[in-house]
Amino acid sequence: MPDFFAHCLIGVITPLTWKRKRGRDFLVAVILSTFPDIDAFFSSLHRILLHSVVILIPLIIIVDMILKKYGYRVYQRLSLSLLPLIHVIMDLSTRGIPVKILFPLVDYGYQFSWLLDSIIINLLQLSPYSYFIEVIRVDLVLLLVVLFLIITNSLTCKYIFD
Numbered sequence: 001m002p003d004f005f006a007h008c009l010i011g012v013i014t015p016l017t018w019k020r021k022r023g024r025d026f027l028v029a030v031i032l033s034t035f036p037d038i039d040a041f042f043s044s045l046h047r048i049l050l051h052s053v054v055i056l057i058p059l060i061i062i063v064d065m066i067l068k069k070y071g072y073r074v075y076q077r078l079s080l081s082l083l084p085l086i087h088v089i090m091d092l093s094t095r096g097i098p099v100k101i102l103f104p105l106v107d108y109g110y111q112f113s114w115l116l117d118s119i120i121i122n123l124l125q126l127s128p129y130s131y132f133i134e135v136i137r138v139d140l141v142l143l144l145v146v147l148f149l150i151i152t153n154s155l156t157c158k159y160i161f162d
Contacts, residue, residue: 002090002138007034010086013146014079017153025076032063032083036091047096051088052103059084075156079149086145094138113137 011033015025036050049055060081067077092099093116098109120136 002094002141004034004037006138006142007037007087007090009142010090010145010149011083014083014149015076017079017150018076019157020073025080028067029080029083032080033087035084036087047091047098047109048100048103050084051091051099051101053085053088053101054103054105056084056088075153078156079153086148090141090145093141095134116140 008030011030012026014029014033015021018025036056037046039048039050040046042049063084064077064081067080072080088099088101091097092101092110092112095111095113098111100107100109102108116137117133120133120140123136124131124133
């Protein structure tokens with residue numbers, strides 16, 4: 001599963017995909033990319049309360065409104081607002097504690113790492129090196145998230161104006 005540093009890395013990378021960035025943008029992005037893990041301080045609620053889309057969707061809307069008030073452009077607000085959701089997607093796809101993405105509607109945890117494992121196993125067969133599948137899974141998810149951020153920021157800058 002991705003650790004705190006992997007989630008921070010996504011926060012640091014996010015403003016790097018923008019043309020205009022300020023120092024505070026990095027801090028805001030790291031806070032938002034790690035925000036869902038605040039529920040880890042309440043061990044019985046970890047990967048439940050702040051990993052639920054039922055709670056994250058209103059949070060995303062509130063974050064977007066706050067960012068708009070502080071003058072962030074549309075493409076910046078989009079990528080920043082989605083960071084908590086990206087955090088959850090990373091947790092869902094890299095194994096570890098199951099994520100209760102539909103809490104409180106459904107009290108069942110999900111884990112979709114098995115979707116990536118068949119790809120990773122095939123990649124490992126091509127490699128002359130031996131790796132841990134867990135490490136490659138996290139690296140692959142990090143790569144896909146970074147590509148997603150670059151592509152969406154590029155498209156939003158091109159087609160959506162403030």
